[in-house]
Amino acid sequence: MEKYDILVCADILEQEYDMYNNGFNYLVPCMVRTSGWQILSNKFINFTKSAILCFEYDFLPSMFFCQVVVYFLRRFKLTSDSDNLSGYVGELYRDVALFDINDTGCEKVLLCSHKNSIQAQIWIWGIGMENTGRMIRGLLEDDMFVIQRKYDVMKAVEIKIKCPESTLISNKGGINLESLRPVREYWCKEHNIIHDCLLFKQYWMLNVIVDDTVSEEEQNFIRVSKASVEVLTDILYDLANASACPITKPRNECDITYLYAELRRQGLCLPSRGRWGGDNWPCERVAVNVGDDIERIRLNRNRLQHTSHFEMSIFEFTDRWKKLNALAKRFDARLTPAVFYEDRLIRLNHYLGRKLDFQNFQTKESKGTSNLQLKQIKAFAFAK
Numbered sequence: 001m002e003k004y005d006i007l008v009c010a011d012i013l014e015q016e017y018d019m020y021n022n023g024f025n026y027l028v029p030c031m032v033r034t035s036g037w038q039i040l041s042n043k044f045i046n047f048t049k050s051a052i053l054c055f056e057y058d059f060l061p062s063m064f065f066c067q068v069v070v071y072f073l074r075r076f077k078l079t080s081d082s083d084n085l086s087g088y089v090g091e092l093y094r095d096v097a098l099f100d101i102n103d104t105g106c107e108k109v110l111l112c113s114h115k116n117s118i119q120a121q122i123w124i125w126g127i128g129m130e131n132t133g134r135m136i137r138g139l140l141e142d143d144m145f146v147i148q149r150k151y152d153v154m155k156a157v158e159i160k161i162k163c164p165e166s167t168l169i170s171n172k173g174g175i176n177l178e179s180l181r182p183v184r185e186y187w188c189k190e191h192n193i194i195h196d197c198l199l200f201k202q203y204w205m206l207n208v209i210v211d212d213t214v215s216e217e218e219q220n221f222i223r224v225s226k227a228s229v230e231v232l233t234d235i236l237y238d239l240a241n242a243s244a245c246p247i248t249k250p251r252n253e254c255d256i257t258y259l260y261a262e263l264r265r266q267g268l269c270l271p272s273r274g275r276w277g278g279d280n281w282p283c284e285r286v287a288v289n290v291g292d293d294i295e296r297i298r299l300n301r302n303r304l305q306h307t308s309h310f311e312m313s314i315f316e317f318t319d320r321w322k323k324l325n326a327l328a329k330r331f332d333a334r335l336t337p338a339v340f341y342e343d344r345l346i347r348l349n350h351y352l353g354r355k356l357d358f359q360n361f362q363t364k365e366s367k368g369t370s371n372l373q374l375k376q377i378k379a380f381a382f383a384k
């Protein structure tokens, strides 16, 4: 039956080996659930998607994808529910399969077959590792080389890439990966917009020289972001802890949204206009209460969060940076920290920034934001 592909010997990971019958596990292609794309997209949320790597062929026999899955089963575990209510081994369907890349489960590879193409996308919870894409591509190419020979299939005609938000069940919007080598952006036919392709290339392309330089406007944004996540959050945390009822959470679990709400709840340091909230930056000259500075920290965070451009003009940066330094100086006098907040901001003046900072900042800052925002932010981290 193996000869006719009615059964495919999976010979999967050791624990699946049947000790009693001293035999191997077999994948029975006709018994695999038909379509899983919709099920998977409903089941898994809040993750970053890599760009999609597509191997397009002139023709693929129906068993080709099944063989690719079996080769991957020898390397990785299928993603599976802890309760396994469905009774199936894991997330395996006729046209799609999801594998855990390591035991943490934080990175998964989705393999999909559509028409005459084999596609791969990495799903990441958290930061993810830098070389996962290239590692998976290498394994996939090795496996497919062997399977091509077995089925006498010509090698892939073209290797394409699709943006992270593309659907896997369409061949629309793909662009030749090598054609992107000399460029920074391309026109996505699926979404009718321009995508920056630097990270796509960095993720899937072999021998790519990474351009890690950032523009001055991007640098400004990174500096203010770092000031917000590191220094201003510390200020609110120290302030909340200096009050009569200190908070119980550790610093790394607190973001500005949480600390602002906490300080507001304590109600000890009301802004000078007598109430919390609002969209206007308190007047630098007259609004000098602690509450005014708490509002400034919140408004600064909102400026960073509610933006479609991860850039800050030199004009805005100069003005904002001056105000943040003055604010830090006031808190140095109020809280007398071991290392002055203002000195920490001055040190950030020389921070040049890297592309990776966008990703790091967004991951930290997005705690407490809605799922939608989180998705948008993460899409940015990969689209940038």
Ligand SMILES: [Zn+2]
Binding pocket: 163, 164, 165, 166, 173, 188, 189, 190, 191, 192, 195
């Ligand atoms: Zn697109």
